[in-house]
Amino acid sequence: MFEKNVLERGRPDLAVAARKRALELRAEKYGAGSEPERHCLEAVYAYEGVLSARNGKATRDLRTWQLIKRHGIIGAVERAVSREPDVNGYAALLNLGLEDYAFEEVVLRHADLFTPATVECSRTRIDGWKTPA
Template sequence: MTREETALAYVNGTDDKKGLERLIQNAKRLGYPKVEEAAFRRLISLHPECEPGSIDHDFWSMVQAFEYVLTEERGKTTRLGRTRPKALKDGVVATLAGWATSNQVTEGFQMLQDREMLDLSGEAIVIRHPDEFAPEVVEAAKRRLESVGYLVN
């Protein structure tokens, strides 16, 4: 087994957040982008309080991903100080619907687009869970993603 294969096997079988964070840093340093990406995706998917595949799981994975990326870029812990309280107060579905139907592209959407991570955007989450939203919300999400060249199934 190669180093990369060993690392990917570890990623698939662990729930150790600290271990995944170390692996991301090591993979970045040693030039293993596939391992770095896999470890990052695994790290942000770890939410024991949310059912994998649920809208809540997708939403909180997005929040965790965004916070992780911003923390890495800024060199200090960064939390989404408006998103978290809004989701807790209004609910995940209402928060996502508001983003998708807004006339303005959110700063978060733009930042995810710049980092080629639109699959984590609120709009992408809306499209993955169309039964949770009114048809016009789903259409607005599709339009926004398609307007920037993101392929929507």
């Protein structure tokens, strides 16, 4: 609601801040055990926002939630990054001002928790997405 109100009043900066705060609150509610886990959960919720906007209705990222259940939060992000990249997902996050919530960005922020291959894959993708075609 706050996001919609500030957008109507021409304050996209506050809309981005509202989106980010909503992601933080959802991750805290889930019960992340550490800051890296919280960042990973925020990324899941941000991607669900992209999916919901794309589908025109609330959409959960069931594949990633299944990975979280099987492998934990960090393990799920590791596996999510090894899937085919969703270039449109990154572009959508960028349009929302949430590019820092891409799984690859989270991996780079917490590189010590992920395999070198995952870190390198993340770095390569982010560099490719940020380089104009």
